[in-house]
Amino acid sequence: MGTAKVEKPQRKTRIQRANEQKILEAALEVFSQHGFRGSTIDQISEEAGMSKPNLLYYFKSKQDIHETLLSRLLDSWLAPMRALSKDGDPLEEILNYVRLKVEMSRDFPRESRLFANEIIQGAPRIKPILEGEINDLLNEKAAIIGNWMEEGKLKKVDPKHLIFSIWATTQHYADFEEQVRMVLGRGIDDPVEFENTKAFLVNMFTSMLKI
Amino acid sequence: MGTAKVEKPQRKTRIQRANEQKILEAALEVFSQHGFRGSTIDQISEEAGMSKPNLLYYFKSKQDIHETLLSRLLDSWLAPMRALSKDGDPLEEILNYVRLKVEMSRDFPRESRLFANEIIQGAPRIKPILEGEINDLLNEKAAIIGNWMEEGKLKKVDPKHLIFSIWATTQHYADFEEQVRMVLGRGIDDPVEFENTKAFLVNMFTSMLKI
DNA sequence: ATAAAACTTGACCAAATGGTCAGATCAGTT
DNA sequence: AACTGATCTGACCATTTGGTCAAGTTTTAT
Numbered sequence: 001m002g003t004a005k006v007e008k009p010q011r012k013t014r015i016q017r018a019n020e021q022k023i024l025e026a027a028l029e030v031f032s033q034h035g036f037r038g039s040t041i042d043q044i045s046e047e048a049g050m051s052k053p054n055l056l057y058y059f060k061s062k063q064d065i066h067e068t069l070l071s072r073l074l075d076s077w078l079a080p081m082r083a084l085s086k087d088g089d090p091l092e093e094i095l096n097y098v099r100l101k102v103e104m105s106r107d108f109p110r111e112s113r114l115f116a117n118e119i120i121q122g123a124p125r126i127k128p129i130l131e132g133e134i135n136d137l138l139n140e141k142a143a144i145i146g147n148w149m150e151e152g153k154l155k156k157v158d159p160k161h162l163i164f165s166i167w168a169t170t171q172h173y174a175d176f177e178e179q180v181r182m183v184l185g186r187g188i189d190d191p192v193e194f195e196n197t198k199a200f201l202v203n204m205f206t207s208m209l210k211i
Numbered sequence: 212m213g214t215a216k217v218e219k220p221q222r223k224t225r226i227q228r229a230n231e232q233k234i235l236e237a238a239l240e241v242f243s244q245h246g247f248r249g250s251t252i253d254q255i256s257e258e259a260g261m262s263k264p265n266l267l268y269y270f271k272s273k274q275d276i277h278e279t280l281l282s283r284l285l286d287s288w289l290a291p292m293r294a295l296s297k298d299g300d301p302l303e304e305i306l307n308y309v310r311l312k313v314e315m316s317r318d319f320p321r322e323s324r325l326f327a328n329e330i331i332q333g334a335p336r337i338k339p340i341l342e343g344e345i346n347d348l349l350n351e352k353a354a355i356i357g358n359w360m361e362e363g364k365l366k367k368v369d370p371k372h373l374i375f376s377i378w379a380t381t382q383h384y385a386d387f388e389e390q391v392r393m394v395l396g397r398g399i400d401d402p403v404e405f406e407n408t409k410a411f412l413v414n415m416f417t418s419m420l421k422i
Numbered sequence: 423a424t425a426a427a428a429c430t431t432g433a434c435c436a437a438a439t440g441g442t443c444a445g446a447t448c449a450g451t452t
Numbered sequence: 453a454a455c456t457g458a459t460c461t462g463a464c465c466a467t468t469t470g471g472t473c474a475a476g477t478t479t480t481a482t
Contacts, residue, residue: 013429013479015429034332035328037246042470051430051432053431053432053472054429056471057428061471062469116387120324120327120331121244121328122389130393138394155418157414161408161412164380164391164394165380165383167387168382169376169380172378172379173375176327176378179341179345182342182346196369197372200369200373201372208418224458224459251440261461264443264460264462267441267442268459271441273441423482425481427478428478428479428480429478429479430477431475431477432476433475434471434473435472436472437470438467438469439467440468441464441466441467442463442465443462443464444461444462444463447461448457448460449456450455450456450458451454451455451457452456
C-alpha cells in the first residue's frame, strides 16, 4: 500500500513526451487561474486541444496532473534561492536574489500563482513536497545570511523574516497582479513598471541591510 | 435588467438576524479555506448548523452569500488604511498602519485569506466592489505620503509601491500562514512570534523611510 | 505489407453539487 | 385559542464533474 504511481519503465515516445508537455502547459494555465478545485479536467483537456479520455490516458487523475506539475516546477521555482552563495558579496547576493525573484514574477506569474493558490489553502496537496525541500533550503540560506550579520557585513535583522519579506514583496506583483494592475493601471509585465518595481525593492532591502 | 437583489423592505426579525450571522460566520470559515469554487453550500450549511434549504431561505445563492460577506467585511478590512491621517507624524502614521495591519493578520487571518483567494484568481467576483473603493482610498493615502516626502519629512520612495510592500509583508503572515508555520515552527498567533514579526516590520519600514 | 503497440475518442456512469418545492412546524399577535 | 406569517426540512431535480470502457485509428518495428 502506497505505490502512488506506477511509472512504466519504458522509454517515452515522441508523442507521449509532446502530449505530456501540452497537458502540463494547459494545466498550469488552468490551475494557476482557478486553483485545484476550481479547475476541471474538461477545461484542461480543451486548453490542451485533446479529448478528456486522451488526457486521462497520460495522467491517471486530476490529482496526478497537479502533483506532477508542482513537483516539476519546484526546482525552477527554488533556483533563485539556490543561487544565493556564501562566497559572494553579502548585500549583492541578497539584492541579486531580489532581482531574480522580481524577474520571476514578471516572467512566470502563473507558476507563482500556482504555488500561492496551493499554500493559501493550507497546502493540502503539497505539504509533504514542501516540508522537506523548502525548509532545508531556507534554513541553509538563513544561516548564511545570519553569519554575514554576525561578521558585521550586514545590519542585523531576523534572516527568516528577511526571506519572508523578499518572498512577500516580490511575489505580490505576480500573485495579486489584478490588484496591482487596478491601482497602477499597468502590471509588472510593463517594462517601465518593472524597472520601477525592481528599483523600489532594491532600494528597500538596501536601506534595511546596508551597514 | 440589473435588479441584483430584491431586499425585503421589512425590518429583520430576531431569528433572521441571528441566522444570517451564523451563515456569514460559517461562510467565512469555509470560503477562506477553500476559495469560492472549492466551497460547497453543504459545507457552509453544516458549519452553520442548519439545513441547506434553510440556508437558501436566507441567501438566494452561493454567490449571494459570498458577495454579502465580502461587502460586509470590506469596511473593516480597509479601516487601518482609513486611519492614516495627514495630520499626524509622518513616520509614526505609517508605522502605525503597519502595526494595525500585522495585528489584523493575527486577529483576522480568515478575512485576509478570503480576499487573497479572490484577488489571486483575478478577482472575478469582486472587481467592481474593489475598483472604486480601494482605488480611491489608496490614491488618497498615496497622495498624503507623497506630500510628506515632498516636504522632506520622509525619504522619497514611490508611495504606491510602499503601500504594496506594506500589504504584501503584513498579509503574508496570514495568507501564507501554512508556509510560515512550516518554517518558523509557529505562526503569528504565537505571542512571541507576533512581537518578532512586528519588530522586524517596523524596523524595515523605519530604515526605508526615516530621514 | 503487416502485426503489435501506442494512441484516440464517443458514449457512458456514478457521485457531487447548486438549487427548488410542497408541506410541516414554530413564533408572535390578537 | 386561533390565526398568520416566518421558519424549516425531506425529497427531489438538472447539471456538472471525475473517471471508465470498448472500439476505433495511427505509429512503429519487422
